[in-house]
Amino acid sequence: MTIKEEFITDEQTVKFYQTGTFTVGNRLLDDEFRTVQATQERSNSIDSGHRACQGCGQALGARYALDTAMRVTDNQIIAANATGCLEVFTTPYPETAWSIPWIHSLFGNVASVASGIAATLKAKGDTTTRVIAQGGDGGTTDIGFACLSGLFDRNDDVLYICYDNGGYMNTGVQRSSATPGGARTSTSMPVGENPGSSFTTGKFLPAIAMAHEIPYVATASVHDLHDLERKVEKAMSFRGARYIQINVPCPLGWGSLPAQTIKLARMGVESGLVPLFEAEHGDLTHSTKIRYQVPVEEYLKLQRRFAHVLKPANIEQLETIRAIAEKNIKRYQLL
Amino acid sequence: MLHQMSGSIAVAKAVALCRPDVVPCYPITPQTHIVEHLSVLVKSGQLKNCTYENVESEFSSMSFCIGSSAAGARTYTATASQGLLYMMEAVYNASGLGLPIVMTLGNRAIGAPINIWNDHSDAMSVRDAGWIQLFVESNQQAVDVHIQAFKLAEALSLPVMVNMDGFILTHAITRVDLPEQEQVDQFLPSFVPRQKLDTQSPLSIGAMVGPDAFTEVRYLAHHKQKEALAIIEQQADEFLEIFGRDSGGLIKTYFADDADIVFVAMGSVVGTMQELVHELREEGFSVGILSLRSFRPFPANAICNALKNAKKAIVFEKSFAVGMGGILASEIHMATQRYIGEELKIKSVIGGLGGRTITKKSLKKLVECANKDELDDEVFMDLDGGTVVRELKRQQDGQTSGPAAENILRDIGVVSASKTH
Ligand SMILES: Cc1ncc(C[n+]2csc(CCOP(=O)(O)OP(=O)(O)O)c2C)c(N)n1
Ligand code: SF4
Numbered sequence: 123m124t125i126k127e128e129f130i131t132d133e134q135t136v137k138f139y140q141t142g143t144f145t146v147g148n149r150l151l152d153d154e155f156r157t158v159q160a161t162q163e164r165s166n167s168i169d170s171g172h173r174a175c176q177g178c179g180q181a182l183g184a185r186y187a188l189d190t191a192m193r194v195t196d197n198q199i200i201a202a203n204a205t206g207c208l209e210v211f212t213t214p215y216p217e218t219a220w221s222i223p224w225i226h227s228l229f230g231n232v233a234s235v236a237s238g239i240a241a242t243l244k245a246k247g248d249t250t251t252r253v254i255a256q257g258g259d260g261g262t263t264d265i266g267f268a269c270l271s272g273l274f275d276r277n278d279d280v281l282y283i284c285y286d287n288g289g290y291m292n293t294g295v296q297r298s299s300a301t302p303g304g305a306r307t308s309t310s311m312p313v314g315e316n317p318g319s320s321f322t323t324g325k326f327l328p329a330i331a332m333a334h335e336i337p338y339v340a341t342a343s344v345h346d347l348h349d350l351e352r353k354v355e356k357a358m359s360f361r362g363a364r365y366i367q368i369n370v371p372c373p374l375g376w377g378s379l380p381a382q383t384i385k386l387a388r389m390g391v392e393s394g395l396v397p398l399f400e401a402e403h404g405d406l407t408h409s410t411k412i413r414y415q416v417p418v419e420e421y422l423k424l425q426r427r428f429a430h431v432l433k434p435a436n437i438e439q440l441e442t443i444r445a446i447a448e449k450n451i452k453r454y455q456l457l
Numbered sequence: 458m459l460h461q462m463s464g465s466i467a468v469a470k471a472v473a474l475c476r477p478d479v480v481p482c483y484p485i486t487p488q489t490h491i492v493e494h495l496s497v498l499v500k501s502g503q504l505k506n507c508t509y510e511n512v513e514s515e516f517s518s519m520s521f522c523i524g525s526s527a528a529g530a531r532t533y534t535a536t537a538s539q540g541l542l543y544m545m546e547a548v549y550n551a552s553g554l555g556l557p558i559v560m561t562l563g564n565r566a567i568g569a570p571i572n573i574w575n576d577h578s579d580a581m582s583v584r585d586a587g588w589i590q591l592f593v594e595s596n597q598q599a600v601d602v603h604i605q606a607f608k609l610a611e612a613l614s615l616p617v618m619v620n621m622d623g624f625i626l627t628h629a630i631t632r633v634d635l636p637e638q639e640q641v642d643q644f645l646p647s648f649v650p651r652q653k654l655d656t657q658s659p660l661s662i663g664a665m666v667g668p669d670a671f672t673e674v675r676y677l678a679h680h681k682q683k684e685a686l687a688i689i690e691q692q693a694d695e696f697l698e699i700f701g702r703d704s705g706g707l708i709k710t711y712f713a714d715d716a717d718i719v720f721v722a723m724g725s726v727v728g729t730m731q732e733l734v735h736e737l738r739e740e741g742f743s744v745g746i747l748s749l750r751s752f753r754p755f756p757a758n759a760i761c762n763a764l765k766n767a768k769k770a771i772v773f774e775k776s777f778a779v780g781m782g783g784i785l786a787s788e789i790h791m792a793t794q795r796y797i798g799e800e801l802k803i804k805s806v807i808g809g810l811g812g813r814t815i816t817k818k819s820l821k822k823l824v825e826c827a828n829k830d831e832l833d834d835e836v837f838m839d840l841d842g843g844t845v846v847r848e849l850k851r852q853q854d855g856q857t858s859g860p861a862a863e864n865i866l867r868d869i870g871v872v873s874a875s876k877t878h
Binding site: 197198199200202209210213214215218220221222223224225226227228230231233234235236237238239240241242243244245246247251268269271272275276 | 478479481506507508510511512513514516517518520521522523524525526527528529530532546547550554654655656659660661662663664665666667670
């Protein structure tokens with residue numbers, strides 16, 4: 123990444139916008155590296171005025187992902203949405219935050235609705251319009267799983283984006299199969315012998331998507347929006363089924379401060395709990411190295427859903443979470 | 458052109474003549490041959506510009522239909538029984554969104570106990586789902602009504618379900634007159650969607666509606682179905698003009714005008730009843746038939762008009778609301794109470810469940826009893842009362858009597874009696 127010449131002085135060759143974050147101010151960058159969000163001509167898939175909570179990672183992730191898709195297709199996208207926070211906070215009638223053609227049908231069927239749209243485009247010989255399906259982790263890993271697996275199997279020309287906030291947030295923070303072990307949700311309260319969500323064998327959808335050998339799979343996080351934009355752009359360069367899972371902190375469900383959404387997203391990645399990688403046709407092609415490894419407990423500390431995990435009595439839970447981070451680091455070569 | 462073919466193949470060919478853009482499918486007996494044949498038509502290139510897709514469930518196939526229809530495709534699928542229940546949430550959604558999907562329901566019983574044979578339990582399970590529901594008596598009607606179904610769906614922007622009896626029609630090889638492509642093109646213009654996912658004019662479809670407008674939106678669905686009453690008749694006339702056949706419409710009557718006793722029924726059983734009526738008329742019985750072609754919308758006026766001279770209506774149906782009784786009978790009762798009154802006696806007969814043969818003999822007995830004023834208000838035709846009584850006794854005798862279905866089969870000797878629990 124290059125820094126604009128005029129900003130490089132003798133005393134200070136590299137001037138970061140925020141210290142310690144690796145985030146570089148947009149105006150310091152060459153045009154090609156600037157985020158599309160900085161230009162007045164930027165596309166705008168989701169208008170302001172929607173009802174997401176303050177600091178909602180999903181609102182941010184969705185806007186960047188879809189704006190990128192709009193940009194690379196010259197606005198030729200149709201989006202289908204599962205029931206969930208994103209659907210609810212961007213509507214209801216007569217208001218809509220969507221400036222792209224958008225449909226919501228049900229909670230568990232967004233993949234098939236998107237496949238149906240893609241089938242129409244195919245029947246009509248429309249090769250320019252592209253289709254995006256989107257849902258929360260509950261809509262993706264649980265109730266919508268069968269439809270999604272069908273979409274992958276058929277290799278339908280759809281980009282599926284899962285906004286993973288680790289629970290059923292729209293209905294008041296219940297446990298989904300993507301809820302991290304130990305986390306408090308309203309159906310996995312921190313009571314009894316094994317407080318919080320149980321440590322199951324897990325259902326990590328990016329790996330399941332890879333097992334379907336679809337053209338492109340990626341994980342992304344809202345702390346690195348350029349990386350997210352790049353991955354969406356890359357996904358749009360493929361035909362067939364593509365899957366991107368974006369880690370989106372949810373202040374309400376996680377018990378975190380709205381102002382710490384970006385920080386938490388970054389710490390999730392830097393702790394090894396949220397591996398960022400890309401895969402093509404089932405093979406891992408790239409993983410993002412951890413720059414400053416963050417101890418797992420530093421990440422957990424900022425979220426009330428893990429408060430009990432940090433108590434001495436629950437040290438085993440903490441160890442289990444540490445082991446998960448270690449396993450990710452090894453499996454996805456994060457260091 | 459005249460052909461000899463099964464009902465399913467005929468329907469597949471009729472659907473192909475309607476030039477669908479998208480057909481997702483999922484197998485379930487007894488509709489499977491329809492989507493199998495469509496697959497051949499698409500794969501072999503006989504049906505062009507159509508995306509045919511094998512999806513992973515009925516829930517997915519109806520959801521696929523929702524997506525494709527919303528994107529502006531003429532969309533078709535077929536299912537039956539368990540498949541319809543599996544897609545239920547999407548069935549309601551398709552009508553709520555006002556998407557003109559056409560679906561064949563190869564009518565079949567619903568389990569448990571699992572049963573692949575014909576009755577109308579599946580159709581009745583979605584009677585409140587907001588779909589137009591048409592019934593056909595024969596395979597010729599199945600062909601003709603499917604062609605009308607697309608036109609009707611698209612005129613109303615509502616989904617249409619064509620009900621044809623599983624096996625009795627789907628698997629029966631009969632003579633059918635398949636229309637010419639030019640005739641179908643003349644009758645059925647290309648699809649212009651009322652709403653469409655279009656990048657040129659972006660719409661949000663399917664957002665939430667609260668108490669401030671929900672009643673009005675739902676009422677509108679009701680209103681549209683009532684509008685359909687006139688459109689169905691009108692399209693049947695148009696169909697007659699172009700194809701020279703009178704298939705469709707809201708109801709059909711056979712000797713009902715002057716009959717004291719009128720059978721009310723839907724679907725293929727009307728064929729059996731027609732034969733019986735001819736015979737009974739020769740024997741001097743004053744009997745006729747009212748066949749409902751349209752169940753939703755419910756043609757209350759047409760029904761009352763057809764029954765206005767009758768003394769007794771024997772409402773025969775292949776399903777019932779457990780714990781309540783005949784579904785069609787209650788609806789006929791409600792409609793006629795309002796417009797005809799107490800003079801017309803409604804007798805509810807439930808029969809043909811899970812594929813049980815409906816014989817002329819049993820139907821004749823109903824007429825004879827009704828004629829002598831000896832027909833009960835609610836009759837389960839051909840019910841083996843003894844078997845039921847014995848199973849009730851077993852259940853009374855012990856808490857652990859086991860699965861009733863198995864006990865009954867043992868009782869009547871269908872299962873070898875060697876194995877005991
Ligand atoms: C069939 C069905 N079951 C349950 C619901 C209730 N429901 C609506 S949204 C939702 C939670 C969505 O969770 P998720 O997919 O994780 O998205 P989030 O809201 O967290 O973004 C649930 C349980 C529903 N609408 N439909
Ligand atoms: S509950 Fe969470 S995901 Fe939903 S809008 Fe609020 S912050 Fe976003």
